Every structure is written in structure tokens, then in C-alpha cells.
Amino acid sequence: MVSSSQNPSAQGLSGRKIVYDEDGKPCRSCNTLLDFQLATGKIGSTSSKNAGPKNDKTEVYAKVDPPDVETLGNSSWTLLHAITASYPKQPNDTQKGEMKQFMTIFSHVYPCWWCAKDFENFMRNNAPKVESREELGRWMCAAHNDVNKKLGKPIFDCNLWEKRWVDGWDQK
Amino acid sequence: MVSSSQNPSAQGLSGRKIVYDEDGKPCRSCNTLLDFQLATGKIGSTSSKNAGPKNDKTEVYAKVDPPDVETLGNSSWTLLHAITASYPKQPNDTQKGEMKQFMTIFSHVYPCWWCAKDFENFMRNNAPKVESREELGRWMCAAHNDVNKKLGKPIFDCNLWEKRWVDGWDQK
Numbered sequence: 001m002v003s004s005s006q007n008p009s010a011q012g013l014s015g016r017k018i019v020y021d022e023d024g025k026p027c028r029s030c031n032t033l034l035d036f037q038l039a040t041g042k043i044g045s046t047s048s049k050n051a052g053p054k055n056d057k058t059e060v061y062a063k064v065d066p067p068d069v070e071t072l073g074n075s076s077w078t079l080l081h082a083i084t085a086s087y088p089k090q091p092n093d094t095q096k097g098e099m100k101q102f103m104t105i106f107s108h109v110y111p112c113w114w115c116a117k118d119f120e121n122f123m124r125n126n127a128p129k130v131e132s133r134e135e136l137g138r139w140m141c142a143a144h145n146d147v148n149k150k151l152g153k154p155i156f157d158c159n160l161w162e163k164r165w166v167d168g169w170d171q172k
Numbered sequence: 173m174v175s176s177s178q179n180p181s182a183q184g185l186s187g188r189k190i191v192y193d194e195d196g197k198p199c200r201s202c203n204t205l206l207d208f209q210l211a212t213g214k215i216g217s218t219s220s221k222n223a224g225p226k227n228d229k230t231e232v233y234a235k236v237d238p239p240d241v242e243t244l245g246n247s248s249w250t251l252l253h254a255i256t257a258s259y260p261k262q263p264n265d266t267q268k269g270e271m272k273q274f275m276t277i278f279s280h281v282y283p284c285w286w287c288a289k290d291f292e293n294f295m296r297n298n299a300p301k302v303e304s305r306e307e308l309g310r311w312m313c314a315a316h317n318d319v320n321k322k323l324g325k326p327i328f329d330c331n332l333w334e335k336r337w338v339d340g341w342d343q344k
Contacts (some may be wrong), residue, residue, distance in 0.1 A: 012187075014323065014337055019284075019285075019286055021285070025285070027285065028238055028240065029238070029240070029241060029244050029283035030241055030284040030285060030286055030287070031240060031241055032240050032241055033237070033240040033242075033243075035240075036240060036268050045232070063341050064310055064336065064342060065205070065340040066200055066201070066254065066257060066336070066337050066338060066339075066340055067201065067254055068203060068204050068207075068208060069201060069203055069204055070202070070204055070205075071205075071250065072201050072249070072250065072254055073252065075246070075247035075248070075250040075251050076247070076251050078239050078242065078243065078244065078247040079247050079248050079251055082238065082244055082283040083281050083282070083283060085238060085283060086281075086283035086285075087281070095280075098277045098280055098281065099277075099281065101273060101277060102274070102281060103276045103309040103339070104276045105270045105271075105274045105277075106274070107272060108267075108270055109255050109270065109271065109274060110255070110295050111201035111254040111255055111257060111258035112191075112199070112201045112202040113193070113199065113202060113258075114191055114202055115202070157261065164236065164237050164238070166238060167238075168237040168238055169235050169237060
């Protein structure tokens with residue numbers, strides 16, 4: 001991993017150091033959106049009037065209730081797709097094995113039991129494809145669409161999965 | 173699991189059937205918040221002016237960029253705490269083993285690499301406690317607080333973890 005001190009964008013608008021991936025590119029899932037955009041040259045360092053360290057000390061934890069099925073579902077898809085986006089393009093056998101195990105255990109421990117059963121059923125007919133990032137990303141997209149279909153939600157075009165979960169829409 | 177047809181609140185405000193847990197109680201993580209509140213008698217069936225099936229067909233997927241570190245973090249903590257909340261009070265050996273494996277693999281596949289390393293380090297000094305729901309819930313709370321501390325965020329009182337992630341604040 002490249003140290004942020006080797007890069008001109010050492011500090012982000014959040015006040016935190018910019019974090020880079022092994023290949024030297026800014027890490028999207030390691031930085032706030034503003035910091036990522038600063039490091040990739042999409043915005044300048046003075047573009048946000050609200051720049052500067054956030055005062056998170058004022059954040060209130062209390063009185064937030066446990067997540068309902070929608071919040072839990074949205075959160076979980078965000079994590080699962082992001083996991084596929086950072087999966088190696090050429091995983092080794094350990095990584096392939098762990099990813100299969102992760103999906104299996106996920107279907108056992110997911111808090112919404114009927115969602116978990118559906119996911120388990122999907123996997124019974126569609127074993128996780130773990131040979132590459134591309135394969136896993138498309139498999140997860142298909143899994144999500146299986147749920148979208150059941151809930152009457154729009155079907156996502158899996159040809160766009162990398163734009164949605166890896167690269168973003170405005171750059172390749 | 174109790175079929176919703178055996179219960180007076182068969183259909184929720186969302187238009188979906190109310191889903192119940194094995195113990196016959198409405199399942200918080202299986203229903204929308206409004207449906208859960210309807211099933212638990214906290215609201216009446218006419219209390220929402222926006223009641224009725226949602227027209228999710230209008231939902232727009234396109235042009236949403238991949239999650240940054242904040243969105244990913246919030247999503248992941250939501251899932252992880254919810255998983256502890258639905259963990260059995262008296263897990264069997266398989267469940268204990270799977271939960272340990274899940275946390276270990278999670279620390280290998282989490283998309284933000286520096287967050288993943290921190291979680292791995294935390295686990296090296298604080299092995300996951302999987303003997304009961306109470307133990308696991310408090311362990312996860314401590315793991316979250318370890319991150320809160322690093323980021324200068326407020327520390328959560330782990331004595332309240334069940335209110336935050338299992339029961340909600342207004343009922344036990």
C-alpha cells in the first residue's frame with residue numbers, strides 16, 4: 001500500500017490522510033467521498049464550503065431503533081457488492097475458499113430469516129462464482145436481481161455492475 | 173416460524189404479509205418499520221397517510237456511485253450489530269464455529285483495507301466471544317467503540333446494546 005506521504009494529496013477535506021491502494025490509486029472505500037474526489041482531481045481543495053474536520057463529537061447514538069428489513073437489506077447489499085468490487089481479479093485458492101465460506105455462513109446468520117432462506121435457496125441453484133472479481137460481481141448482481149424480482153423492484157443491468165460498484169459512473 | 177395467517181395482523185401497511193419469528197413475535201428485521209409497529213400494536217392500521225404498497229418501480233438505480241468509507245462503515249456496522257442481535261442466546265457448537273469463521277473472513281474481505289487491518293488487529297487482542305448472544309453483542313459493541321475511539325467519535329455505552337440493536341428504546 002502506498003503511503004499517503006508519497007502523494008501530493010496527503011490530507012483530505014475531512015482532515016484525515018488520503019489512503020491509497022497497493023497500485024497507488026486513491027482507495028474509494030477507504031476515504032470519504034469528498035476526499036476521494038479531491039485525490040482523483042475531480043474537485044479542488046477549496047470546493048466545499050463545509051470543508052474541514054467534521055465535529056463528530058456531536059453525533060447522537062441514543063434512541064435509534066434496530067434496523068427494519070429495508071434498512072438491513074440496503075446496508076447488506078451495500079456491503080456485499082462492495083466486497084465483490086474489492087475481490088481480486090485473480091484470487092488464489094485461499095481467497096476463493098474463504099469467499100464461498102463467507103457467502104454460506106452469511107446465509108446462516110443473516111438476521112431476517114426469510115431473506116436468509118431465500119438467499120440460501122438461490123445459492124443452492126446458483127453456487128457462488130469465485131474464480132474472478134468479474135465473475136463474483138456478476139453473480140452478486142444476479143443474486144440481488146433475484147430479490148428485486150420477488151419484491152417487484154426494478155431489475156439492474158448487470159453489464160453495469162462495475163460502474164455501480166467499482167468505478168463510478170463518470171470515469172473508467 | 174409462525175405463519176402470518178395465524179395472526180390477526182396478516183398484512184402490513186407496506187402491502188406485504190407480516191412476518192413472525194419462531195416464538196410468534198413479529199420479526200423486527202423481517203418487516204418494514206411501519207409493519208413492525210402495526211404488528212406490535214404501536215400504531216393503528218390507519219395511522220399513516222402514506223400507507224399502502226409502495227411503488228418501488230420508480231426507484232432509480234442508475235448513477236449512484238460506489239460507497240465511500242463512511243457509507244460502507246455505517247452499512248457494515250448495521251449488519252454486524254443486527255447479526256449479533258439475532259444470534260442465539262444458547263448457540264450450538266456449529267453456530268459458535270461459524271460465527272468465529274465469519275468474523276475472521278470478514279476481516280479478510282472487508283473492502284476498506286485499513287479498516288480491515290484494524291479489525292484484524294482488534295480480533296488478535298480480543299477474540300470474538302461467541303458463547304451467547306449477550307457475549308457476542310457486547311464484544312461487537314467493544315469492537316465498534318475501538319473504531320469510534322480512533323475516529324474521535326462518541327463511545328457507546330455497551331450496557332445499552334440490546335436497546336439499540338435488539339429491543340428498541342421504548343419497549344423491553
